[in-house]
Amino acid sequence: MELNKFILAIIALEPEKVGGCGAPIFYAVNKEEQDKIATTMARITEGVVHDLENGTYIIVKH
Amino acid sequence: MFAAPFLEAMLTGVVTGVLIRYYMLKRDYRQYPSYPHGTTIHLAMAFIAAVIGSVAVPALMEKEFTAVTFLALAATQFREVRDMERMMLKNLDRANLVSRGVEYIEGIARVFEARNYLVMFTSLLVGGATYWGNVFYGLLVAFIAFLISRRLMGGKIVGEIARVRQGKVHFKGPNLFVEDIHFMNLGMESVKEKYLERALGVIIEPLDDNARATLANIGQRMAIAHDVATLLGLYKDVDTAEFTPILRRDLDTGRIGMIIVPIERDIEFLIEAVKRVPVLESAYRAPLKTNIGSKASD
Structure with missing residues (x-):
């Protein structure tokens, strides 16, 4: 089984909820900025934005 | 060697074989868009299949047994058709926004191979019937072959x-x-x-x-x-x-x-x-x- 889904980036509002170093983490000051970063990142990486429902977005390449 | 019935059998066999392939290509259209050149390739292939098929029976009757070995040669050729289609569709699939998927491609490639065999068998039967009887028998067999291949072509749908x-x-x-x-x-x-x-x-x-x-x-x-x-x-x-x-x-x-x-x-x-x-x-x-x-x- 090959791995074909990758977390490309994490866009977080609360720094304490993310950590490790698997993917680059971007901190946003508010939801608006988070949405903006997420859209831009998704377009650039051709990934999809997923919502973890705790104020954290991840961008995943499918 | 090229007696009149021989030529007649070949001609009927080849013409019906190519026509049946052309009919099947038209039915193909939705499943695999055949560009003008794709059509040409497959008609050319059908022509070869039809020629080989239609000479088989007359050749046997004339005791020219080597001619029959061409049937085996043709089978190898058509396996290559399948490889060719598979390779091409796979390469093209990368350019699709929604890919066809390997299974679909495999299915289409298999259909292409199978249809060449259908053409060959049609020509074989038609050529044989014409040689044994006359053109009228050939055309009758052609019509039956047409009905059978139409049945074989129609798979189930969702x-x-x-x-x-x-x-x-x-x-x-x-x-x-x-x-x-x-x-x-x-x-x-x-x-x-x-x-x-x-x-x-x-x-x-x-x-x-x-x-x-x-x-x-x-x-x-x-x-x-x-x-x-x-x-x-x-x-x-x-x-x-x-x-x-x-x-x-x-x-x-x-x-x-x-x-x-x-x-x-x-x-x-x-x-x-x-x-x-x-x-x-x-x-x-x-x-x-x-x-x-x-x-x-x-």
């Missing part, structure tokens, strides 16, 4: 093994659902709005256990996504992967849900498009035909 109906698209938080089938998690509000505004959901309910097993095949589902996207257009580009059509299975019932963001937002034709997708030969399962499968189902 509409015959399942009921297709509209399903309601909705979100629970960031999670996208069609009725109670979960599809994916979408973060962006703007994307969700687009989905609610443009997306269409379809539920495919298998009619029996055979259909349930067939529709579970991932290749079959990719084929449905590809065909429907081709027919209705797709609201998607390479950098908006979130609009890729998805088919998911309801684990409890075996129903398949499909979500698609088409350009032509027309549920009636969407359902029609889903129904017309061919059931892939490689995906077809029939557990009900076995003892265990049929007993386990009740």
Whole structure:
């Protein structure tokens, strides 16, 4: 089984909820900025934005 | 050696063989768009098949046994046709927004090989009949061969093994659902709005256990996504992967849900498009035909 889904980036509002170093983490000051970063990142990486429902977005390449 | 009946047999065989191939190519169109050059390639192949097929019986009767070995040679050739089609479709598939999938490609490649054999056998029978009788017998056999190949060509379609109906698209938080089938998690509000505004959901309910097993095949589902996207257009580009059509299975019932963001937002034709997708030969399962499968189902 090959791995074909990758977390490309994490866009977080609360720094304490993310950590490790698997993917680059971007901190946003508010939801608006988070949405903006997420859209831009998704377009650039051709990934999809997923919502973890705790104020954290991840961008995943499918 | 080139006596009149020999030539007559060859000519009838070749002409009917090529005509039948041409008829089958036309029927092909939706499954595999044949460009002008694709058509030329396959007609040329059909011509070769028809020539080889039609000389076989007269050659045997003239005791020219070496001619028959050409049949074996032709079989190798046609296996190459299959490889050629497979390679080409695989290469082209990378350029599709919604890929056909390996199973679909394999099915199409197999069809191309099989149809060349059909042409060869048609020509063989027609050539034989003409040589043995006259052109009238040849044409009669040609007509029968035409009916048989038409039957052999028509595979099942999704509409015959399942009921297709509209399903309601909705979100629970960031999670996208069609009725109670979960599809994916979408973060962006703007994307969700687009989905609610443009997306269409379809539920495919298998009619029996055979259909349930067939529709579970991932290749079959990719084929449905590809065909429907081709027919209705797709609201998607390479950098908006979130609009890729998805088919998911309801684990409890075996129903398949499909979500698609088409350009032509027309549920009636969407359902029609889903129904017309061919059931892939490689995906077809029939557990009900076995003892265990049929007993386990009740």
